[in-house]
Amino acid sequence: MATSQITASLRNLPAFERLQPSTLRFPAAGRVRIGTLTPNSFPSLVVKAATVVAPKHTTVRPLGDRVLVKIKDAEDTTEGGILLPLTAQSKPQGGEVVAVGEGKSVGKNKVNINVKTGAQVVYSKYAGTEVDFNGSKHLILKDDDIIGILETDEVKDLKPLSDRVLIKVADAEEKTAGGLFLTEATKEKPSIGTVIAVGPGPLDEEGNRKPLSIISGNTVLYSKYAGTDFKGKDKSNYIVLRASEVIAILS
Structure with missing residues (x-):
């Protein structure tokens, strides 16, 4: 806790110059005389105010x-x-x-x-x-x-950790089976892609890494709303998800 000082000088205050000697009566103390107050009687008044200093x-x-x-x-x-x-x-x-x-x-x-x-x-x-x-x-x-x-600034250079895999998402269908073109809002989110990189694997009960059964180059089907999406500099879509969110390997 730090303190800051505020000093108020009373030497030039007219109110104190007009104070005259007086006698006050108190039942228990008898007569109490207040002496003459001069401008030098109060050289200064110090007021201390606590200031909270944030820890650094x-x-x-x-x-x-x-x-x-x-x-x-x-x-x-x-x-x-x-x-x-x-x-x-x-x-x-x-x-x-x-x-x-x-x-x-x-x-x-x-x-x-x-x-x-x-x-x-x-x-x-x-x-x-x-x-x-x-x-x-x-x-x-x-x-x-x-x-x-x-x-780097390229998502495709990402090195996944633990049990995660990096997948390049397959392009969404741009038209229906009947030949109608789809807008971006109506294109169904793809859940198929190609594995670009895999992590070293999860830990077993003894703290040892267990290699993944998925390898780079696999075409996989994954849970539709899983993982974290990224947009590459090549405008391609990528997703990083856990190996447990991969449903199947396609061939």
């Missing part, structure tokens, strides 16, 4: 299997240069890892965090807790909420 934290250390990520700034313009209002700016889903926890224990084994400090990562859209730190927005989230590592 210099470090944030995530615990367990949590990770601290510095959030990338949201895009404020479209590719065509049109300025976006705040309500239209998409929430960032990527950032840089600035600190990691010590990991967690699974069975008898200690499992380290999947990512290292400095890695550029993509995470689940509504994961984690936002904090302001060192003048920037950060996110504290669990290691498992990180979808993958993305060191």
